[in-house]
Amino acid sequence: MASKNGLVRPLIKWAGGKYEEYAAFSGYIPDFERYFEPFFGGGGVFFALQPQKASLINDRSEDLIAFYSALQRPEFKKEIFNLVSTWEGLQTFYRPFNDYIIDKFHNFLTDKDDQSTLFAYIEAYFQTKGLEITVNAGSFSAIDEDMLRVYLDKSIKDKFKRIKNLTAKVGKLFRTHELKNHIETAIRSGFYYYMRHLMNEEKGNLPTDAYTAVWYFVREFCYASMFRFNAQGKFNIPYGGIAYNKKNLRAKVSTLFSDDVKGIFRNCQIFNLDFEEFLNITMPTARDFIFLDPPYDSQFSEYDQNAFTREDQVRLRDALYRQPAKWMLVIKETSFIRNIYTEINANFIDFDKTYLYNVKGRNNRNTKHLIITNYTL
Numbered sequence: 001m002a003s004k005n006g007l008v009r010p011l012i013k014w015a016g017g018k019y020e021e022y023a024a025f026s027g028y029i030p031d032f033e034r035y036f037e038p039f040f041g042g043g044g045v046f047f048a049l050q051p052q053k054a055s056l057i058n059d060r061s062e063d064l065i066a067f068y069s070a071l072q073r074p075e076f077k078k079e080i081f082n083l084v085s086t087w088e089g090l091q092t093f094y095r096p097f098n099d100y101i102i103d104k105f106h107n108f109l110t111d112k113d114d115q116s117t118l119f120a121y122i123e124a125y126f127q128t129k130g131l132e133i134t135v136n137a138g139s140f141s142a143i144d145e146d147m148l149r150v151y152l153d154k155s156i157k158d159k160f161k162r163i164k165n166l167t168a169k170v171g172k173l174f175r176t177h178e179l180k181n182h183i184e185t186a187i188r189s190g191f192y193y194y195m196r197h198l199m200n201e202e203k204g205n206l207p208t209d210a211y212t213a214v215w216y217f218v219r220e221f222c223y224a225s226m227f228r229f230n231a232q233g234k235f236n237i238p239y240g241g242i243a244y245n246k247k248n249l250r251a252k253v254s255t256l257f258s259d260d261v262k263g264i265f266r267n268c269q270i271f272n273l274d275f276e277e278f279l280n281i282t283m284p285t286a287r288d289f290i291f292l293d294p295p296y297d298s299q300f301s302e303y304d305q306n307a308f309t310r311e312d313q314v315r316l317r318d319a320l321y322r323q324p325a326k327w328m329l330v331i332k333e334t335s336f337i338r339n340i341y342t343e344i345n346a347n348f349i350d351f352d353k354t355y356l357y358n359v360k361g362r363n364n365r366n367t368k369h370l371i372i373t374n375y376t377l
Contacts, residue, residue, distance in 0.1 A: 013225035019044030032289030038275035058271040065272040155190030189239035284325035
């Protein structure tokens with residue numbers, strides 16, 4: 001998708017991306033023959049720079065690289081548009097369900113009916129109407145209707161209980177259109193939680209392109225596009241909420257296959273390696289440029305379950321010291337980072353960066369960053 005200034009925006013949000021900050025350091029990027037990026041993530045600098053020459057990009061995240069690699073496959077395009085159609089087709093369920101349940105929901109909120117009565121109405125609707133989601137050759141192949149029904153049923157009932165508790169707690173009386181919006185949210189969040197289940201539990205059982213479509217969907221509709229995993233390694237960010245109901249998924253997915261995006265990736269090789277292995281295999285030369293946006297030196301230095309320790313920071317420093325290519329690293333300033341790069345006589349420039357992304361307060365909103373290079377700035 002082209003932005004107002006003519007740039008192509010990243011296809012996916014990724015923690016720590018530098019797209020918005022590109023102007024702060026773009027003037028320090030030298031001429032180059034080939035472009036290398038060992039920690040690609042959302043590719044903010046790649047999309048802003050739009051290198052016209054050969055590019056070699058890499059990330060340790062298997063799912064992320066599977067997504068970028070899939071953009072060239074017709075099978076993935078078919079799968080993800082089928083998922084879009086299924087998402088849009090939810091309206092064929094929630095619109096008649098809204099009409100059926102709204103009066104009964106009012107009765108529940110005003111204590112005319114109890115919870116068991118309301119839930120019996122919901123179960124009766126599922127039994128007589130089914131999902132009313134068209135599952136045919138044009139729909140997403142990964143869906144199991146019975147399992148989806150379980151997630152929708154739970155989500156609807158949980159939402160109704162929460163609204164009832166909120167009504168009792170604060171005395172709020174919801175208008176009919178507000179209740180209908182909440183019912184739609186319950187249905188769409190139920191679908192999201194089913195997709196999240198597929199991502200967490202069915203990766204090995206789904207076709208590669210179907211799984212990648214699920215992964216992209218969850219990235220788009222999880223709250224604030226955050227990525228967080230529990231102690232068992234399961235992704236656990238909830239649905240984004242009522243504001244996400246009207247997201248134009250079709251427009252977002254269409255952008256993935258636009259001519260602009262195809263052009264940017266036309267001369268691009270994609271790797272899924274440790275950064276050091278990537279540099280060793282691709283062998284940048286003195287005519288090349290390496291841009292690096294590695295995980296920060298902090299207690300929270302793990303994105304998508306790939307930990308990055310201080311030992312890795314030193315290993316990165318050593319790998320860069322051996323490089324004949326010009327390189328630029330942009331990273332949050334800490335005394336540790338400044339010290340290890342001072343040891344190799346790197347060049348520094350400070351700049352302030354305001355975070356657009358925050359996970360449980362782990363990121364300070366205003367933080368000093370360093371531009372570190374092996375060439376004179």
